[in-house]
């Protein structure tokens with residue numbers, strides 16, 4: 426957890442940490458990208474941290490939006506006086522099976 | 530902006546909405562009620578509270594449509610109303626949970642990563658079992674409210690950094706700081722979890 430245990434003397438490791446989000450999002454300017462990639466090539470630990478950080482974001486982004494529970498939806502439409510403007514939820518369920526199985 | 534997320538809904542017509550077009554408003558509700566409910570549920574951890582926030586969000590949106598100037602996307606504006614409502618309710622429920630100076634930029638930088646395991650190589654079906662998905666979901670609950678709401682808007686709802694900043698009324702720099710902290714913290718949680726899975730896979 427200290428810099429020594431980290432196994433690399435670069436002051437970079439710590440500095441680098443502050444820029445990881447931008448790097449993972451591909452929003453870092455090229456010079457800094459190159460710097461990070463150079464460091465990753467030399468420092469296995471940072472490499473792993475970045476890979477797993479990227480994977481973490483990827484996994485969360487791949488999570489589908491669970492459909493709104495029918496009762497919640499019904500009460501919302503009622504409250505907004507919109508029942509007449511939208512397709513009834515049971516009609517949707519028969520026409521539209523996009524929601525993945527197993528979602529709550 | 531790089532729109533990598535599932536933004537399947539075209540922006541509703543502001544003009545139609547502002548002229549009181551109920552059908553267009555119902556489209557807005559259909560498009561955003563599920564994500565807004567999810568957001569509120571994750572912030573508040575309670576279905577009834579989340580439902581209240583969901584209803585309040587659209588009621589307020591409907592009432593204030595005329596004042597909306599269209600400088601941001603309507604969806605960003607909706608997320609702004611919803612986060613506001615949810616955080617206000619959270620403060621009322623748990624006054625101790627949100628500290629104002631929680632995210633004052635610390636000079637000593639970020640928490641050093643602790644868990645080091647190469648779990649990226651786990652097969653996709655191992656990363657995304659039902660159990661893993663539950664774990665991912667619950668890991669979000671370990672974040673403090675200020676980190677959580679930024680993470681939810683950016684990485685779950687797919688807003689850009691700028692949109693999240695607009696929705697939360699904070700600077701983009703603050704969004705980035707909180708986002709990084711949230712992501713690093715979740716990386717620790719996931720690494721801990723998947724390192725065990727990795728051990729199981731290797732043992733087979």
Ligand SMILES: [Zn+2]
Nearest residue numbers: 433438468471
């Ligand atoms: Zn390093």
